Amino acid sequence: xxxxxxKDVSKRFGGLKALTDVNLSVExxxxxxxxxxxxxxxSTLLNCLVGKLMPDTGSVLFDNNSVLGLEPFQIxxxxxxxxxxxxxxxxxxxxxxxxxxxxxxxxxxxxxxxxYETIANEKVVVEQxxxxxxEMNMADKREMHAASLSRGDKRRLEIGMCLSQNxxxxxxxxxxxxxxxxxxxxxIDLLKQIKEERDITIAIIEHDMHVVFSLxxxxxxxxxxTPLVEDTPENIRGNPKVREAYLGEAA
Amino acid sequence: MLGLNKKDTSLLxxxxxxxxxxxxxxxxxxxxxxMAQFNAGYPDLMQxxxxxxxxxxxxxxxxxxxxxxxxxxxxxxxxxxxxxxxMFKLLSYNVIPAIALSVVVAGLFSLLIGFVSLRRSGIYFSxxxxxxxxxxxxxxxxxxxxxxxxxxxGETGLQVYADDPQILQGANxxxxxxxxxxxxxATYTMDxxxxxxxxxxxxxxxxxxxxxxxxxxxxxxxxxxxMMLRAVKSNQQRMNYTGLNSKPYTLAAFVISGMYxxxxxxxMAAMDPLxxxxxxxxxxxxEVVLMTILGGTGTLIGPVLGAGFxxxxxxxxxxxxDNVLHSWFAFLPDGLExxxxxxxxxxxxxxxxxxxxxxFMLVVIYLPGGLVEGxxxxxxWFKRKKTGADDAxxxxxxxxx
Numbered sequence: 001x002x003x004x005x006x007k008d009v010s011k012r013f014g015g016l017k018a019l020t021d022v023n024l025s026v027e028x029x030x031x032x033x034x035x036x037x038x039x040x041x042x043s044t045l046l047n048c049l050v051g052k053l054m055p056d057t058g059s060v061l062f063d064n065n066s067v068l069g070l071e072p073f074q075i076x077x078x079x080x081x082x083x084x085x086x087x088x089x090x091x092x093x094x095x096x097x098x099x100x101x102x103x104x105x106x107x108x109x110x111x112x113x114x115x116y117e118t119i120a121n122e123k124v125v126v127e128q129x130x131x132x133x134x135e136m137n138m139a140d141k142r143e144m145h146a147a148s149l150s151r152g153d154k155r156r157l158e159i160g161m162c163l164s165q166n167x168x169x170x171x172x173x174x175x176x177x178x179x180x181x182x183x184x185x186x187x188i189d190l191l192k193q194i195k196e197e198r199d200i201t202i203a204i205i206e207h208d209m210h211v212v213f214s215l216x217x218x219x220x221x222x223x224x225x226t227p228l229v230e231d232t233p234e235n236i237r238g239n240p241k242v243r244e245a246y247l248g249e250a251a
Numbered sequence: 252m253l254g255l256n257k258k259d260t261s262l263l264x265x266x267x268x269x270x271x272x273x274x275x276x277x278x279x280x281x282x283x284x285x286m287a288q289f290n291a292g293y294p295d296l297m298q299x300x301x302x303x304x305x306x307x308x309x310x311x312x313x314x315x316x317x318x319x320x321x322x323x324x325x326x327x328x329x330x331x332x333x334x335x336x337x338m339f340k341l342l343s344y345n346v347i348p349a350i351a352l353s354v355v356v357a358g359l360f361s362l363l364i365g366f367v368s369l370r371r372s373g374i375y376f377s378x379x380x381x382x383x384x385x386x387x388x389x390x391x392x393x394x395x396x397x398x399x400x401x402x403x404x405g406e407t408g409l410q411v412y413a414d415d416p417q418i419l420q421g422a423n424x425x426x427x428x429x430x431x432x433x434x435x436x437a438t439y440t441m442d443x444x445x446x447x448x449x450x451x452x453x454x455x456x457x458x459x460x461x462x463x464x465x466x467x468x469x470x471x472x473x474x475x476x477x478m479m480l481r482a483v484k485s486n487q488q489r490m491n492y493t494g495l496n497s498k499p500y501t502l503a504a505f506v507i508s509g510m511y512x513x514x515x516x517x518x519m520a521a522m523d524p525l526x527x528x529x530x531x532x533x534x535x536x537x538e539v540v541l542m543t544i545l546g547g548t549g550t551l552i553g554p555v556l557g558a559g560f561x562x563x564x565x566x567x568x569x570x571x572x573d574n575v576l577h578s579w580f581a582f583l584p585d586g587l588e589x590x591x592x593x594x595x596x597x598x599x600x601x602x603x604x605x606x607x608x609x610x611f612m613l614v615v616i617y618l619p620g621g622l623v624e625g626x627x628x629x630x631x632w633f634k635r636k637k638t639g640a641d642d643a644x645x646x647x648x649x650x651x652x
Contacts, residue, residue: 050492071491071496072491072492073490073491073492073493073494073495073496076491076492076493076494077494081492081493082492084488084492088486088488088489088492089486089489090481090482090485090486090489090490091485091486092481092484092485093478093481093482093485097478097481100475100478101478101479101482101490101493101495102493102494104475104478104479105493105494105495106494108475109494110494110495110496110499111495111496111499111500112475112476113476113503114474114475114476115470115471115474115476115477115503115507116470116471116474117474117475117476118254118255118470118473118474119473119474119475119478120256120473121254122475161493165493165494
């Protein structure tokens with residue numbers, strides 16, 4: 001069953017057609033990669049899924065509910081978590097607090113005036129956060145300010161924050177951009193482990209072919225704002241159209 | 252104790268002791284001695300210390316936690332004062348309904364202004380709040396003071412007249428603000444040798460209220476809500492993508508700090524039943540910003556220290572004049588004495604703003620964490636001296652103390 005369905009989505013920026021009639025469906029519990037050359041419209045598509053941009057036409061259904069016109073926080077509350085290209089975390093807060101916030105958000109909703117409670121007394125939430133830090137191998141860094149973490153640890157923390165909410169769909173926007181090979185491999189291992197241990201759908205936008213071919217079960221190739229092909233990694237690798245549009249003649 | 256951890260409890264106890272013993276602490280010099288002019292333990296000034304302390308504690312909940320810099324908080328202070336005086340005029344001189352109304356009205360007013368201003372962030376938010384505060388000032392100063400509809404009594408300031416209804420004012424009740432019969436001006440003076448200490452009813456009312464709201468501020472700082480406010484300051488994008496709506500959080504912080512300001516305004520009117528439009532002017536809004544930054548933004552005790560520091564300067568430094576200086580430097584040869592006095596002259600008396608400005612610059616440049624950071628550095632320095640140089644410095648400044 002498809003958990004995310006994109007139907008006939010088009011988006012223009014002035015004279016530029018960023019997306020033209022994009023149709024895409026992401027199967028539940030799969031890892032779906034969206035690849036394409038620069039300017040293919042990958043980021044625009046992602047922004048349409050999370051409520052940052054409103055497509056001109058078409059519809060986006062998550063679990064058969066439209067997400068169009070909703071604010072990012074509402075879409076998150078439906079069960080979609082997003083990991084950013086550069087890790088977006090609460091730099092001035094401690095690692096532990098970074099982990100507490102998404103769990104509070106899941107429990108209390110978009111806003112709650114819990115001004116007279118003490119964090120230390122919220123035992124269940126604190127335990128959940130500690131377990132998640134344990135899972136991410138960051139328990140020893142819990143009192144550190146998130147801003148002082150290494151790039152790889154920031155990425156781990158951000159993924160952990162997203163996972164702590166038990167999302168049904170995890171969106172990753174070039175999760176290994178600008179990373180050293182070792183960090184990239186760590187991230188791939190982490191994502192594989194997540195996939196094995198959880199019932200979760202992962203949609204990933206990526207430049208790095210190494211990452212895409214080690215993770216994805218389905219791949220959609222975008223070119224000039226429209227899907228070129230959608231297939232398994234093996235078939236994509238051998239597809240001459242993809243080679244021409246994306247990998248280049250020499251590849 | 253009271254749901255606080257050990258560190259916060261001791262902080263609360265220290266603040267409680269300092270405020271309760273302030274009449275002693277602020278009057279360390281014997282009456283009539285040369286240093287007596289540095290005594291700050293007279294009722295008027297002590298009241299101002301705690302009232303502006305409340306104002307700054309509230310401002311810090313908005314600015315320190317969410318990072319939204321409001322330049323219009325004096326508007327809520329003024330609204331609080333006007334509401335309190337209206338309560339005196341209509342009901343009675345009892346301060347309880349007056350203070351209650353000032354908090355409620357300031358809360359509603361800040362809800363309105365916050366709702367509009369918080370549509371923008373950063374510098375645009377600051378400008379919007381400033382614009383609102385200046386409009387409020389103009390309204391209070393002239394527009395809402397005409398013969399047909401006189402809400403603020405314009406330039407003269409709102410005060411209680413003999414023909415006001417005061418429907419609940421008992422026949423025997425004091426003819427000035429009181430707490431169930433105890434006049435706010437009631438002062439007991441204790442003479443110990445050459446010293447004299449003033450215990451003022453109004454001051455203690457303000458002090459108790461300040462301790463209560465300080466305690467509430469600690470609870471807010473340590474609550475999940477407080478953490479969300481710090482998240483607003485840190486990364487709104489991540490917050491929105493984590494399923495949190497940052498707008499109501501910021502608005503709630505704005506209204507809470509507006510209510511603190513209203514409480515401060517109400518207390519001001521309770522100490523002296525007069526409300527003037529100048530209380531809403533932008534300089535007053537700027538003052539609370541200075542207090543918070545000087546003391547330490549985002550720290551618990553910082554704003555109180557900053558408020559005390561600035562009010563002390565305003566009232567004590569400004570009283571030093573050339574005659575005083577001449578008497579201090581009388582031991583110098585005449586020509587040199589005149590030269591020294593000439594050099595210091597711009598920084599004292601009416602020039603106290605200059606001194607304050609220089610101090611403010613020094614603090615912002617060398618102690619970005621304000622007086623609190625200064626205190627922590629001193630403490631660390633002493634600790635290191637004690638334990639010896641082998642002890643590596645922690646390098647990390649402790650936040651939110």
